[in-house]
Amino acid sequence: MNRFEGTKVLLTGGGSGIGRATALRLAAEGAALFAVDLSGEGLAETAAAASGPGRIATRVADVADEAAVVAAVRAAADELGGLDVLVNVAGIHRTTPIDRLTVADLHHLFTVNAVGTALFCREALPLLPDRTGVVVNVASSAAAHGNPYMTAYAASKGAVLGFSLSLAAEVAHRGIRVVPVSPGSVATPLAGPHVLPPDLDVSYYGRIRSPFGAAEPEQIAGVIAFAASRDAGYLTGAELRVDGGSHI
Ligand SMILES: NC(=O)c1ccc[n+]([C@@H]2O[C@H](COP(=O)([O-])OP(=O)(O)OC[C@H]3O[C@@H](n4cnc5c(N)ncnc54)[C@H](O)[C@@H]3O)[C@@H](O)[C@H]2O)c1
Helix, strand or coil: CCCCCCEEEEECCCCHHHHHHHHHHHHHCEEEEEECCCCCCHHHHHHCCCCCCEEEEEEEECCCCHHHHHHHHHCCCCCCCCCCEEEECCCCCCCCHHHHCCCCHHHHHHHHHHHHHHHHHHHHHHHHHCCCCEEECCCCHHHCCCCCHHHHHHHHHHHHHHHHHHHHHHHHHHHCCCEEEEECEEECCCCHHHHCCCCHHHHHHHHHHCCCEEEEEHHHHHHCCCCCHHCCCCCCCCCCCEECCCCC
């Protein structure tokens, strides 16, 4: 399939995990990508792994830095000759029991996950074409289902979800689609067991596991690619929950 031939895509979080898998999937389907991440090393690995008709240009930038976001969106449009699709994947995770939650944790999670997503949307939307422009924002199933020790992360992802649904309503008159994609547990560095402080009750986590096990990042990338493609031309303002039936 070459669903993204001639499509110009700006993607954040392209240096690892779901963002890398999505960049590779879209490039394989013909997209011209501009991938942003904090990690230059991660971006270089992604660009080197690209195969197929598409291409991946990269830029190191912090999605939480407003000036850096403004510059990155401008650079993406210059490099690609415009923009058709924005995919916000960059994000961070913290596992903290409520009694140890700090204002710094809250600010950090919200700034990267929610403010970063909002800034990219604000800057890219004027450049997206009416009728065919698409925004896909990666939220999390944690936004809708309680997970122990994830209060701050879940709240920041709830912000991404709510932001995306309202944005969909706001830009619908232009024919631009906005789709929040909410993964469950995905096998990436973000979700590794190292994020759990050693004294926490890990057994709690049993209740949020999918009977299918953790997803591979490519399984989330496939859903993001669908949401961004013309196959999903009537899909907007609706969350795609991809959690392997964690809550059935
Ligand atoms: N892995 C999961 O289980 C899971 C579940 C639900 C949602 N998600 C979401 O999926 C997205 C991707 O996560 P992942 O699992 O691929 O993790 P990952 O750690 O493999 O990738 C995240 C990427 O975001 C980048 N990043 C982090 N902060 C940044 C910043 N300030 N500026 C620019 N780039 C930054 C990192 O460098 C990294 O390359 C995140 O938004 C995450 O919250 C992940």
